[in-house]
Amino acid sequence: MIIYFATGNKGKFHEVKTLASSYGIVVKQLDIKKVEIQSDSLEEISLYAVRDIYNKVISKGIDNVVVEDAGLFIEALRGFPGPYSSYVYKTIGVRGVLKLLEGVDNRKAFFKAVVVFKSSSLGERIFKGIVHGEIVEEPRGIYGFGFDPIFKPYGSDKTFAEMTVQEKNKFSHRSKAFTELFKWLKSMVSKT
Amino acid sequence: MIIYFATGNKGKFHEVKTLASSYGIVVKQLDIKKVEIQSDSLEEISLYAVRDIYNKVISKGIDNVVVEDAGLFIEALRGFPGPYSSYVYKTIGVRGVLKLLEGVDNRKAFFKAVVVFKSSSLGERIFKGIVHGEIVEEPRGIYGFGFDPIFKPYGSDKTFAEMTVQEKNKFSHRSKAFTELFKWLKSMVSKT
Numbered sequence: 049m050i051i052y053f054a055t056g057n058k059g060k061f062h063e064v065k066t067l068a069s070s071y072g073i074v075v076k077q078l079d080i081k082k083v084e085i086q087s088d089s090l091e092e093i094s095l096y097a098v099r100d101i102y103n104k105v106i107s108k109g110i111d112n113v114v115v116e117d118a119g120l121f122i123e124a125l126r127g128f129p130g131p132y133s134s135y136v137y138k139t140i141g142v143r144g145v146l147k148l149l150e151g152v153d154n155r156k157a158f159f160k161a162v163v164v165f166k167s168s169s170l171g172e173r174i175f176k177g178i179v180h181g182e183i184v185e186e187p188r189g190i191y192g193f194g195f196d197p198i199f200k201p202y203g204s205d206k207t208f209a210e211m212t213v214q215e216k217n218k219f220s221h222r223s224k225a226f227t228e229l230f231k232w233l234k235s236m237v238s239k240t
Numbered sequence: 241m242i243i244y245f246a247t248g249n250k251g252k253f254h255e256v257k258t259l260a261s262s263y264g265i266v267v268k269q270l271d272i273k274k275v276e277i278q279s280d281s282l283e284e285i286s287l288y289a290v291r292d293i294y295n296k297v298i299s300k301g302i303d304n305v306v307v308e309d310a311g312l313f314i315e316a317l318r319g320f321p322g323p324y325s326s327y328v329y330k331t332i333g334v335r336g337v338l339k340l341l342e343g344v345d346n347r348k349a350f351f352k353a354v355v356v357f358k359s360s361s362l363g364e365r366i367f368k369g370i371v372h373g374e375i376v377e378e379p380r381g382i383y384g385f386g387f388d389p390i391f392k393p394y395g396s397d398k399t400f401a402e403m404t405v406q407e408k409n410k411f412s413h414r415s416k417a418f419t420e421l422f423k424w425l426k427s428m429v430s431k432t
Contacts, residue, residue: 093278139319
């Protein structure tokens with residue numbers, strides 16, 4: 049089975065492709081501009097995006113689309129940077145977020161991913177994954193992307209950036225959401 | 241002449257209504273959900289929004305729409321918070337932005353507004369307004385909204401939040417952009 053993942057982020061694509069292979073699913077990257085709306089809700093952002101892209105690619109003979117949106121939600125910052133994590137990463141970056149948390153005891157944070165799948169035969173389906181953890185004092189690690197160097201999931205001594213893709217996929221929000229998608233897809237295929 | 245301003249922000253509506261009255265233009269508030277896309281470009285955000293709203297209201301007998309989007313761009317923070325100013329205000333707030341600038345000498349910033357008008361007879365037109373200034377050390381003033389208490393335009397000793405609406409309209413990015421719109425509308429009307 050082939051699914052089409054609309055993302056411009058190579059790090060995400062690599063994570064998802066690695067995970068999919070163990071389910072016998074082939075993931076292809078759809079290189080198409082994704083309309084992301086401004087919203088506090090990852091679900092709303094992803095649904096809008098998947099519908100927009102689906103309408104564009106259906107005429108090209110592609111009959112399924114997956115989009116994913118994710119964010120880092122820091123409790124002491126009222127959820128900031130949330131859905132705008134990539135913009136915040138590009139501007140104030142890891143250093144800016146650490147500066148905002150200087151002197152702040154509450155380091156609780158979670159990464160959340162929302163995955164939306166849409167096809168003509170299977171309709172629309174939303175999957176979510178959350179991983180709870182904390183923001184460390186100093187960036188650590190070289191893998192991954194974005195805020196991975198400052199996020200340490202509970203149950204691990206390593207930040208996401210200190211983990212290989214395989215290790216990160218054991219913990220991550222994105223792998224949780226995509227694992228649900230892949231299990232569901234396999235159950236759907238086995239019914240037909 | 242009546243124009244329809246799509247905004248949920250009462251502070252903005254009040255500013256624009258006050259300004260419009262001196263041009264003999266009546267501004268009505270369109271209470272409709274505005275689709276705002278994620279983009280570094282206020283122009284792109286506003287154009288997408290005005291087209292979406294125009295398509296929705298034209299069937300209700302409303303034949304013009306104005307949208308405005310604005311942001312505070314801080315030089316030392318690579319333009320942050322920019323188009324996401326209202327989200328950043330809601331989460332880390334004025335205190336968060338001041339914390340990011342602790343120990344930073346470069347306090348340069350500008351507010352930028354983009355106004356887009358669309359009607360069947362006049363088409364689409366974009367107007368921009370920019371006001372340069374600096375981020376002060378401590379919040380001052382009680383008027384306005386958002387980051388007004390920490391932005392002081394060049395040529396004034398007051399922050400935007402220390403100015404009445406009439407005073408702020410002498411300086412502000414929004415009033416510059418809307419003044420251009422109102423002048424243009426008057427010139428168009430006088431031609432017909």
